[in-house]
Amino acid sequence: MPSQQRAYLYGLGAVLLWSTVATAFKLSLRYLDTLQLLFYACISSIVLILGILGLQKKLCYIWPQAKAGYKTYLLLGFLNPFAYYLILFQAYDLLPAQQAQPLNYTWGITLALLSIPLLGQRISRWEIFACLISYLGVVIIATKGDLAGLHFENPLGVSLALISTIIWALYWILNTKSPHDPTIGLLLCFCFSLPFITITVLTFSSLIVADWRGLAGAFYVGAFEMGFAFVLWIGAMKTATNTAKISNLIFLSPFLSLYFIATFVGEQIHNATYIGLGFILAGVFLQSQLGKQSPKKIHRNN
Numbered sequence: 001m002p003s004q005q006r007a008y009l010y011g012l013g014a015v016l017l018w019s020t021v022a023t024a025f026k027l028s029l030r031y032l033d034t035l036q037l038l039f040y041a042c043i044s045s046i047v048l049i050l051g052i053l054g055l056q057k058k059l060c061y062i063w064p065q066a067k068a069g070y071k072t073y074l075l076l077g078f079l080n081p082f083a084y085y086l087i088l089f090q091a092y093d094l095l096p097a098q099q100a101q102p103l104n105y106t107w108g109i110t111l112a113l114l115s116i117p118l119l120g121q122r123i124s125r126w127e128i129f130a131c132l133i134s135y136l137g138v139v140i141i142a143t144k145g146d147l148a149g150l151h152f153e154n155p156l157g158v159s160l161a162l163i164s165t166i167i168w169a170l171y172w173i174l175n176t177k178s179p180h181d182p183t184i185g186l187l188l189c190f191c192f193s194l195p196f197i198t199i200t201v202l203t204f205s206s207l208i209v210a211d212w213r214g215l216a217g218a219f220y221v222g223a224f225e226m227g228f229a230f231v232l233w234i235g236a237m238k239t240a241t242n243t244a245k246i247s248n249l250i251f252l253s254p255f256l257s258l259y260f261i262a263t264f265v266g267e268q269i270h271n272a273t274y275i276g277l278g279f280i281l282a283g284v285f286l287q288s289q290l291g292k293q294s295p296k297k298i299h300r301n302n
Contacts, residue, residue, distance in 0.1 A: 007240035010232045011249045017229035019256035021221065022101040023264045025092040028217025034089035035205040037218050039197050042081055042190055044222025049187040052231055058184060065180050066188050072178065073185070077192030080171040081226060086200075088164040094157030097261045098269050099141050102277045103158060105254055107165035108284045109134045114169050119176075127290045134283025137276040138162070145272030182234055190226075247288075251281055 028037050053059050066073065092100045109131050115121040139147065142158045152158055178185055201207065209215050240246045254277055262269050 003239045004241045004245075007236045007246050008249075010236035010239060011246045014229045014232040014236060015249050015253050016256070017224045017232070018250075019253045020260055021225040022092070022097040022257045023260040024217055024221050024225065025089065025100075026097045026261070026265045028214060028221060029089065029093050031211040031214030032209060032218060033205050034086060034093055035197075035201040036207070036209060036214065037089055037221065038081065038085050039201045039207070040209075040215060040218035041085070041222030041226060042194055042197055044219045045081070045227040046187065046190050046194070048223045048227040049183065049190070049231070052227075053183060053187065056183075058181065061181065062184055062187065065184050066191075069178070069180060069188075070192075072174070073188040073192045076171060076174060076185075077189045077194075078196060079167055079174070080189060080193070082193040082196040082200075084164055084167045084171065085226075086197075087160050087167065091157050091160035091164060094154050095161065096267055097265055098258060098267050098273045100157070100161050101257050101261070102141055102254055102273065102280055103138055103161035104164055105277075105280055105284070106134050106138060106162070107168045109287060110162075110165040111169040111172060112287050114166070114173060118170075118173050124290060127287050130283045130287035130290060132283070133286065134280045137279030137281075137283065139276075140272050140279060141276035143272075144270055145275065183231055186227075186230055251285065254281065 025037075032040070050059070053062065088100075088104060091104070095103075112123065112127065113131060116123055138158075142152050142155075144153065175182075175185070236246050258269050258273065258277070261267050
């Protein structure tokens, strides 16, 4: 099979998995609190990635990479999965999935804005315009289209969803400086994050889960959203002869996600969600096209 065709298959697999996560979050949170979901999902990710590295015969490289960059992975692990997913899960707990998912999708715009002070990148007037387009979409979704009244149904949930984009963007900006294997790096982030998660869940929640469906949901979130989808996406980027075409696949994810939300969660998708999502995607796409000359580009969706 030609490498570009294999890259499309890997990329579509990752996008399909990312499209299901909003639904998986909402269904899992019916049986778990946010801390329990984070704890069991993190463990699932660690087990899965260890298995993948075992198949790739890379287990022997884990300790040298951890030893060389333990300070970095301690910081990255605190940001993701601990802080990022803790805040994101809380946003999903407070908001309808059809609101939380598109709001989280603005992380690409947040990344562009944070790259200015942190990476020394410049931003043009057109890129600023692209950011404003996306954040207009945020307001449309958060107010359910009531732009005149500007009534936010759940301002805390909206704030948490947007804060999660800042943490995610910071995590990836710091990751751009890492020369190490990205899959091993992901494993180390989860391993270094696990003590933070464990202490928090034991302090504020419990490890006891009353319903097996909660554990099943946490396993799915950890194994497929946090773990396998990332590995597939890395495979797509490494295999592709044209990474730009593969990167554009991420624009399928939010629309597929809304379909899954309506079908499995049972939410009736508001017209304002489609309109707001359209603005968000237009801004993200425009910004990505304008920023193609940037020295480093990062592509990821959830």
